Amino acid sequence: MERPLTRNIHPNRPPLTLKEYEMAGGYLAVKKALSIPPKEIIDLVKESNLKGRGGAGFNTGMKWSFVPYGENSPATKYLVANADEMEPGTFKDRLLLEGNPHQLIEGMIVAAYAIGATTGYVFLRYAYKEAAVKITNAINEAYNAGYLGFNILGSGYNLQMHLHTGVGRYMCGEETALLNALEGKRATPRAKPPFPQISGLFGKPTIVNNVETLCNIPHIINNGADWFKNLSYSEDGGTKLYGVSGRVKHPGCWELPMGISIRELIEEYAGGMQDGYRFRGVLPGGASTDFLVEQHLDIKMDFKSVAMAGSRLGTGTMIVLDDKTCPVGFVHNLQQFFAHESCGWCTPCREGLPWVEKILWSIEQGQGKPGDLDLLDQHAKLLGPGNTFCALAPGAAEPLQSALKYFREDFERHIRNKQCPYD
Amino acid sequence: MLSTEEIKEIDHEISLVPYKKAACIEAMKIVQRNRGWISDDALKAIADYLEMSTAELDSVATFYNLIFRKPVGRHIILVCDSITCWIMDYKALYIAIQKQLNIKFGETTTDGKFTLLPNACLGCCDHAPTMLIDDDLYRNINADELEMILNRYE
Ligand SMILES: Cc1cc2nc3c(=O)[nH]c(=O)nc-3n(C[C@H](O)[C@H](O)[C@H](O)COP(=O)(O)O)c2cc1C
Ligand code: SF4
Ligand code: FES
Numbered sequence: 001m002e003r004p005l006t007r008n009i010h011p012n013r014p015p016l017t018l019k020e021y022e023m024a025g026g027y028l029a030v031k032k033a034l035s036i037p038p039k040e041i042i043d044l045v046k047e048s049n050l051k052g053r054g055g056a057g058f059n060t061g062m063k064w065s066f067v068p069y070g071e072n073s074p075a076t077k078y079l080v081a082n083a084d085e086m087e088p089g090t091f092k093d094r095l096l097l098e099g100n101p102h103q104l105i106e107g108m109i110v111a112a113y114a115i116g117a118t119t120g121y122v123f124l125r126y127a128y129k130e131a132a133v134k135i136t137n138a139i140n141e142a143y144n145a146g147y148l149g150f151n152i153l154g155s156g157y158n159l160q161m162h163l164h165t166g167v168g169r170y171m172c173g174e175e176t177a178l179l180n181a182l183e184g185k186r187a188t189p190r191a192k193p194p195f196p197q198i199s200g201l202f203g204k205p206t207i208v209n210n211v212e213t214l215c216n217i218p219h220i221i222n223n224g225a226d227w228f229k230n231l232s233y234s235e236d237g238g239t240k241l242y243g244v245s246g247r248v249k250h251p252g253c254w255e256l257p258m259g260i261s262i263r264e265l266i267e268e269y270a271g272g273m274q275d276g277y278r279f280r281g282v283l284p285g286g287a288s289t290d291f292l293v294e295q296h297l298d299i300k301m302d303f304k305s306v307a308m309a310g311s312r313l314g315t316g317t318m319i320v321l322d323d324k325t326c327p328v329g330f331v332h333n334l335q336q337f338f339a340h341e342s343c344g345w346c347t348p349c350r351e352g353l354p355w356v357e358k359i360l361w362s363i364e365q366g367q368g369k370p371g372d373l374d375l376l377d378q379h380a381k382l383l384g385p386g387n388t389f390c391a392l393a394p395g396a397a398e399p400l401q402s403a404l405k406y407f408r409e410d411f412e413r414h415i416r417n418k419q420c421p422y423d
Numbered sequence: 424m425l426s427t428e429e430i431k432e433i434d435h436e437i438s439l440v441p442y443k444k445a446a447c448i449e450a451m452k453i454v455q456r457n458r459g460w461i462s463d464d465a466l467k468a469i470a471d472y473l474e475m476s477t478a479e480l481d482s483v484a485t486f487y488n489l490i491f492r493k494p495v496g497r498h499i500i501l502v503c504d505s506i507t508c509w510i511m512d513y514k515a516l517y518i519a520i521q522k523q524l525n526i527k528f529g530e531t532t533t534d535g536k537f538t539l540l541p542n543a544c545l546g547c548c549d550h551a552p553t554m555l556i557d558d559d560l561y562r563n564i565n566a567d568e569l570e571m572i573l574n575r576y577e
Contacts, residue, residue, distance in 0.1 A: 168488035
């Protein structure tokens with residue numbers, strides 16, 4: 001099984017230096033890309049069927065193709081690597097950032113060249129201290145070797161690259177809010193259109209891509225679109241970083257073909273449930289995805305299959321609910337997070353989430369009332385798609401609505417017995 | 424109010440952006456790194472330097488979890504309270520810290536050594552529970568090791 005993204009990542013060793021990375025075939029994609037017209041690179045990425053790994057799963061080459069190009073396009077354009085990763089239960093980009101920073105830098109150089117960007121930013125969350133050191137070193141090494149700066153490898157192409165570390169807010173991961181944060185503002189999202197591809201950072205065309213998305217780029221350039229498509233067990237191209245956490249025997253993160261089943265991930269890679277615990281449900285792609293349950297274990301983890309089962313692939317990092325953990329407490333913890341991180345722009349999110357959190361808390365405390373579940377159902381709808389500015393509120397609605405569907409008896413038992421049955 | 428060293432660093436940040444105001448978060452980070460927190464005086468000095476109103480800068484400062492508008496201790500303890508750490512009983516860790524330091528979330532020890540804060544997922548859910556003290560990440564922490572860990576800090 002090929003593992004292009006993690007092949008050169010060794011958990012107990014520092015990441016490859018620039019020299020070591022070059023010996024392993026690193027920066028060949030930059031050399032190759034600089035000799036190809038940008039439009040062909042965009043077409044190649046489009047054809048590879050690489051879908052964004054930040055959650056929404058939009059075709060990456062397609063997204064790049066919306067950036068104005070050619071003589072009449074703005075001289076300044078930006079590329080941003082989204083390394084905010086604050087979604088609870090998600091721990092995949094950290095592996096790539098700490099494990100092989102040059103792979104990200106190389107992917108960014110190729111992506112920036114393809115859209116004609118002159119400046120690149122890595123937007124890294126505050127808490128990733130080790131990644132900050134490693135990315136800084138890698139950027140410096142890349143400048144010294146002539147892969148960044150003016151006239152890269154004699155091609156005439158110029159690219160500056162900066163590391164920006166955030167000051168902590170989940171909203172900074174939303175792509176237009178991220179641009180506001182980079183501009184020194186509150187990280188509230190922006191109205192679309194205009195899309196960032198046309199008017200993004202400081203009003204210039206901008207592409208924001210997830211770290212894992214960008215790390216795939218060098219391999220697509222080196223090996224071609226068909227190779228990339230063939231890595232996958234599904235119609236979405238490539239491998240995927242999948243993670244499992246919760247009460248499983250061996251929690252972890254693995255690079256596997258796109259479309260591996262949930263059962264294989266949990267039972268083989270994560271070693272199954274810990275002794276004394278049984279599987280009850282799983283959020284397949286981080287905190288803002290719908291629960292799936294036992295009947296879904298053979299679902300393939302690709303964008304379409306998970307959507308057809310009623311959830312989302314999201315970040316591909318799953319959180320397992322076991323039979324000794326209270327589903328109401330679980331959802332309460334999630335809603336507490338979302339309520340705290342809401343930027344306050346839209347009413348259902350600003351007012352609704354704290355309300356949801358309070359209802360769940362009172363149910364947990366044995367003070368639930370008969371009408372509470374109707375209220376929660378209603379909020380789940382109000383938080384859903386179409387009622388708010390960004391995807392935070394719909395994301396919060398997903399675990400809530402699906403818990404009410406699959407674990408309703410647990411909620412009812414709390415209210416009936418006036419206590420949490422799991423305490 | 425701002426030191427020449429701080430002004431030099433802030434000027435560098437200003438040189439990287441199209442207009443002064445855009446460097447405001449970086450400027451607050453620089454000042455906070457030196458002084459631990461952003462006092463009203465520091466806020467005003469930064470706002471004046473960047474030619475923005477204090478109210479506008481404060482609206483940015485208060486939006487972010489890790490810009491401190493109140494004094495903090497010499498060391499910041501960020502305990503992950505997100506979902507996987509919650510499943511893996513971060514509460515036991517929190518209770519142990521509370522006991523040892525005699526502070527709750529949001530508080531600072533009387534000797535000014537530690538400030539304790541909850542924090543969203545630290546991206547190490549496969550090693551839950553986790554916490555970050557200044558730049559040091561601790562994973563798979565069990566409450567018994569806590570005393571030893573905390574004693575490392577002066
Ligand atoms: C509240 C919120 C937080 C997000 N956080 C992240 C994040 O930390 N990292 C990320 O790559 N995408 C995050 N996203 C998705 C981004 O908005 C965007 O879709 C993504 O960065 C695009 O990159 P991709 O096309 O490579 O997937 C978040 C979205 C929302 C609504
Ligand atoms: S949905 Fe919530 S987080 Fe998103 S813009 Fe509205 S208030 Fe802000
Ligand atoms: S939930 Fe605690 S590190 Fe992810």
